[in-house]
Amino acid sequence: MSQRIVIDPVTRIEGHAKITLHLDDDGQVADARFHVTEFRGFEKFCEGRLFWEMPSITARICGICPVSHLMASAKAGDTILGVRIPTAAEKLRRLMNWGQIVQSHALSFFHLSGPDLVLGMESDPMQRNLAGLIALNPEFARDGIRLRQFGQDVIRLLGGKSIHPAWCVPGGVREPLSVEKRDEMLRRLPEAFEIIERALKLYKNEVVAKHRREYDVYGNFPSLFIGLVSNQGGLEHYDGLLRVMDSDGTILEPGLAPKRFREVIAEAVEPWTYLKMPYYKPYGYEGHAGLYRVGPLARVNLCDFAGTPKAEAELRLFRSNGRVVRQGFAYHYARLIEILFALEKIEETLNAPDVTNKHVRSQAEVNHLHGVGVSEAPRGTLFHEYWVDEAGLLQSVNLIIATGQNNLAMNRTVLQIARAYVAGQKLHEGLLNRLEHGIRLFDPCLSCSTHAAGQMPLTVELHGPDGELLDGLQRG
């Protein structure tokens, strides 16, 4: 009979989730499960609607990464139409996607993980929070806000609204970029560069040194990585080819057309969670052999090069201890590199002469009854797969979200942290923090598959062999 530790936190937008740790008879952590307890799929809702509406519907489902859904959905639409969208349209879509990377990564690094990173895991819990962080380093917190605002402004200037831009459509985008808006973005860029460079310095000089043990433990396990690389093998967030690599650096799949993703990704279902468990198909689900990671760490590991000068320099540093970085803690660094890369690409793209070209939309009718759209969301690869009838009405919809793809890896991370830090039958604050931080590495977001409203306190329960409650912790 095994014991269970249950962490049952509640999140607002992103869904109900909890973690259970299964202890064996020796009191050792045998298994870890990341549960998603509610599922409100909107796939069903979309059936019978026109695929034309999907970008705006899916973008409205999620308040966290609307742009990613917008991209994947519009691209799925492109393939149903069978069009190659105009060059300017692709540039504009990429710009918006990079804006999204900047604002989302900034939130994750500066505000969500910031207190742990800057103040240290074992620091006084009364201080180790955003307030403590702000008190210690208000400049850091303000930097985060300014960087987020830049990312949001890029999205807003393109799409009209910072949330829910209905601007990206099958066939391209709805509005070209005006010269005034382009100049406004360019004007805001230098400050963003300053901020990200300060953050990189802080990370490299202070954070890593302060978290040697966490760096070694958190999510440090061999796994596969999956993500997009550009057609040339560079860092990529919008299009390109699917690459699969293991943590030794062996490339299992150099570049698969995304529409063939089902050749490498299959989805398993577990009774204890509504979130599906995607795995690398050739390795199978048995024993979680097909476990893989997506997101910043995966992308930065997968690419052959970054493709922009500053990011390229950081990438070399990132890889100073080897081609592949397995430590989950490095997600933080990868995020900063991606922000830097995104800013460089935004600058490069805005300076391209054709970015303000007026031809931004291809017109076509339904030419294919099946479409796949892929994009790199801040937290990893996102697939939209649609089947339509001749009229364009959706017959079936399947979405594979990044958080789902990291599901197995998050379980593994939680297991590792628990094995390293669980001692006896008592729970302690530090464990709770570390479990949280371990999850937070992946920056999970479940709002498109789950929801919850209201705030419940974070609770941890420790159960005895027969399920009796041994200990409990509550936060909030």
Added chain:
Amino acid sequence: METVVTLTLNGEMVSARADQTLLDVIREQKIDLPTLCHMQGLSERGGCRLCVVEVQGAPRPMAACVTPVTEGMVVRTHTPELEHQRRLVVELLLAERNHVCAVCVVNGHCDLQWAAAKLGVASVRYEYLHPDLTMDASHARFVLDHNRCILCTRCVRVCDEVEGAHTWDIAGRGIKTRVITDLSRPWGDSPSCTSCGKCVQVCPTGALFEKGATVAEMTKERDFVGWIIRGRTKREWTW
């Protein structure tokens, strides 16, 4: 010879031709009265009830679009009670089908939305009926989304009275009423439809729209019916 009548409109004496409806006169006087089923150039239906006005001596409010003017009529158009009742009508419409403005092709260009805004309908107190409705995207150029139809029958009337095809009609009754094409066959299979698109243009909501339009993208050309009628009757073909 035209007969002229005099009536009192919101306390003002106004004159009108005897063959005019109350709505004609109200619009002539630049009084803003919301309508949904009315459309200049089409026969009147009197179904949406938004243009109801208070006529002295009448036991209940009268729909201005179908009420002929009469001598000595005393009419009030915007009493608090009328405004309140109009709001309830719009609330009923919003709750009747699956109107999700946020993902609608005519978001921002919708007569129902305008009426709601104009009347200050900020919320709907009725339970949404959530009917299980389909879309008909079989037509090469246009789409019918029953979820957004308010059964004003402008499509039915413009098709019958202006285009002369009578492709559209109504089937069912009560809350189960639906617009249909021909004898309820898919629009794309309709032998009578001329694909002229008049129904799409007169549709007040996003129930009829052009294929390929995405959220908030579809605007409608409402004036063309009057233009066609003027052209046919007076041989004036200028805008």
Added chain:
Amino acid sequence: MNRIELQAIADKEIERQQELKCRVLCCASTACLSSGGQEVRKALQDELKAAGLTKDVQVVATGCKGLCSRGPVVEVTGPAQERVLYANVTAEAAQQIVRQHLVGGQPVNDYRLDADSPFFTKQVRVVLSNSGIVDPERIEDYIARQGYAALGHALREMTPEEVCLAIRRSGLRGRGGAGYATGLKWDLVRKADGRDKYVIANGDEGDPGAYMDRTLMESDPHRVLEGMALAGYAVGAEQGFLYVRGEYPLAVKRLERAIKAAERQGVLGSRIFDSNFNFRVDIRIGAGAFVCGEETALMSSIMGRRGEPRPRPPYPAQSGLWNSPTLINNVETFGNIAPIILNGPEWYAAMGTEKSKGTKIFALTGNVNNTGLIEVPMGITLREIVFEIGGGIPDGRTFKAAQTGGPSGGCIPAEYLDTPVDYESLTALGSMMGSGGLIVMDDQTSMVDVAKFYMEFCMDESCGKCVPCRVGTAQMHRLLSRLIAGEASAADLATLEELCRMVKALSLCGLGQSAPNPILSTLKYFRAEYEARLKSGAAHGAPSQEAA
């Protein structure tokens, strides 16, 4: 045909009936047929044959005698016979009646009905004077009871204007529900310009529990036809339409036979009674839409269009069928015409109250001992109807309310039992006369359930044209359902009342305008029943203060 020939037919028929020893009148209306009337009639005939009495005794299939809850009803009558009524007659009972009563001369007391009970004595049968007595499939039987005499008289002795005047002076008001003065309406159509005019009899009776028109059409179809012909003469129409709902196949069959017979006899068709007046009647069968009982929707249906009401004005009298002046009256209204012409308007106006003249037929149903079809003088009290004619409430329960006017009407509570039944009094109580449904409810009835029943009916039967009725009825039904499920708050009840007022005020036609009545009237008298269903402790919308 002329009036002498008509009289000859009457005389011959009367003579034939006099020669019989007796006649056995078997109700052959829908209610009695459904309780075995056909078998009873066959048993009677077989038994008479066996007894060798077929020459002396005639079995007649008649219309309704009214006491439908006790059917099949059989009446034995003859020139030298005491009138004997039998109820709940079975085939065996029929054999016994032949053997014991017709052969042996001893009435069978086990099945005998007291013909002097208030159910019969309190009624005044004007419209139903032939019902249950004549064979609806034999025009001679009708003629023998002064049938078509009124038409003959009017065509020879009266101008159309005088006919209208007679109807006006009789004080007859429309029996369809609204109670508009019939004579005035006739005059409007008579005076309207138009080459073609039409007369319509509205037999699209749709209220739940109401079957007055069906019974009249089944029991005495010629009465309706004669009324229509008189109307046609009075307003200047040569074409009549009888709009019958498709659910009344027996009525349609009997009307069709009656029209053929009347045309053969020359009382319908061309040059009626050798005058210049031509009048044809065609039957139009409805397809089961309640809304087609609304006059503009009905006309739309007759013209082959979707049965939807349209705004009035113009009224049918100005512009009806094919834009021609059209007179549209209820079937029961037409049933009153011939007696008024025959007996004079003063005779008619002597019955009833000051503003509601004559008699009214009610379909008495619900928690009452004698259910059936009754015809009573206007002004009779509800108490007389329920406790004398109806014989009171069964199972020792008490009277709670009576519902009149169907889905457009309302409930009348016990405290108003002594209210005279007339148009104005019922309207003042928040109900209405309606076409004549009268449902009695005992103390076990939930008035909220009653309201929901009617609202469901209205929701299903809304034509869908105007928003208040189409969606409003659905929302009222939702709110009632939530209330009954205990899920509604006080705010929901307020929403319901507000919605009722709006639907009443803004709906396009009478159906929508009256759809909220069942709720409004039950709320008026039984509000506590609504409040008792509210969600317990439902104080929604009141923010509570709590310090963090």
Added chain:
Amino acid sequence: MRAGLLVIGFGNPLRSDDGLGWRAAERLAETQPDTAVVTTHQLVPELAETLSECERAVFIDAADPAASGAEPGTVLVQDLVPRSPEPSAFSHHLDPAGLLAMAQTLYGYAPKAQLITVVGASFDFGEQLSPSVQAALEAIVRQINADE
């Protein structure tokens, strides 16, 4: 010069009752044109700056009936004091008190603030509120307007 009232409605407007915050904020914007209104899926750090620019702030949110144990439509009003923000492991959400603390520390001022929560009934896909939540919305709007 600081603006007067700031209303922050948060939640997902396409998740039925979760959209309460948005609807209430939109209503207040209509009834009181000089009210500053923010509608957002989640509370994000940059709101700290906005908060520091108003006199009084009202946060409006929907609550989970299972978590709160209260009937749908129940309204709870809490006075907020700045408190250290504690982002959850799975969330990108900051709590209102935390935002106030950020405003105080980063921008030197935190307004007087309240959190109004309404227990929701349905969180399915949809734009409309369930009737009890709708009724509560009306009450909230009345209340806030009355406070002004």
